Amino acid sequence: MQKTVSLSLFFLLCISLGAQTPIGVKHTKVSVDTSFSVDKVYNKITGEKVSPEMFQKLLAINPKLILEPVIDKKGEIIKYLYDPQNLKIRVYKPGKTSLVEGFSFPDYNLKTVDGKTMDFNDLKGKMVILRFEMEADSFRFKKHEIAGMDQKINETNRNTEIEAIIIFNANKDEINRGFDLENSNFKLIPNGGNILRQLNVNRFPYTVVLNKEGVVMAVFKYSDEMNILELLNKA
Structure with a gap:
């Protein structure tokens, strides 16, 4: 059924x-x-x-x-x-996101828009910049933020020590239409709605940085607050 x-x-x-x-x-x-x-x-x-x-x-x-x-x-x-112990009609109140400092990020095994597999367990040893986006069609209004982070990553001259990822709650076609930055460091992962639900992410955009052990070391509401080189030295 x-x-x-x-x-x-x-x-x-x-x-x-x-x-x-x-x-x-x-x-x-x-x-x-x-x-x-x-x-x-x-x-x-x-x-x-x-x-x-x-x-x-x-x-x-x-x-x-x-x-x-x-x-x-x-x-x-x-x-x-x-939960059979709670069947009453109730209003759901969203809790706080799981993505706070000290949280060990789950070992997801996801596919990027170009079909490549990304296993988060394999990313240990690198600092990970992880951004969450709801839509891709509206990305053009936030393109400058990603471009700014790309510039900061490139200025470190340590790109191989950094993995940059965006998880969208949008499909591949929507992302290909909305994301047109060339030579970006960011890997793009489509159809991330279930992950957003599991992590209780309800503010967008939302950016976290994982240290080299896969643990959240910093959370940012505004990407221009990020000092990527400083974070990398602490990771």
């Missing part, structure tokens, strides 16, 4: 489809999870799979049942968990 559902950035599962909302500094953007299936729903306490009949009963209790997605290394949702 398979249903099309609307899944917000805050793990809110609604059976009725929602419309896309304008993007702001902080927001919830509704996306459509067309791969949702009752076969992926599990009881969080017992670990048992939920039958289609039981799932319908759960929806009768709460049509806006909140499910917690479990995401694998490739950023794909492999299952959804529901």
Whole structure:
């Protein structure tokens, strides 16, 4: 049994489809999870799979049942968990992002827009500049920020010690239309919505720097605050 559902950035599962909302500094953007299936729903306490009949009963209790997605290394949702101890209708309040200083970044294995595999575990030994973007079509308004970071990276003359990455909640075609900087240091990763949900990133753009052990060492709301050479020397 398979249903099309609307899944917000805050793990809110609604059976009725929602419309896309304008993007702001902080927001919830509704996306459509067309791969949702009752076969992926599990009881969080017992670990048992939920039958289609039981799932319908759960929806009768709460049509806006909140499910917690479990995401694998490739950023794909492999299952959804529901908490049987809390089935009441409630308003979801987004928590703080996981991406704070001292947080060990997950070992994702993702593909760039040009089809190359990027394993974050292999990036250890380098400082990683990691930026999160919601849309790519609006990137032209922030192009100068990436160009500025590229210039700072090049000025260090230590490019081989730095990996620069942008994770978009946008598909490959949208990124290819919106990102037209030539010779940029940044690798571009599409379809990162599940990763944004898992890390609870709800402000865009959002930039973090990982040290050479893959641990968040700095967080920036504004990229012009970054002294890349100083960070590299501390990494």
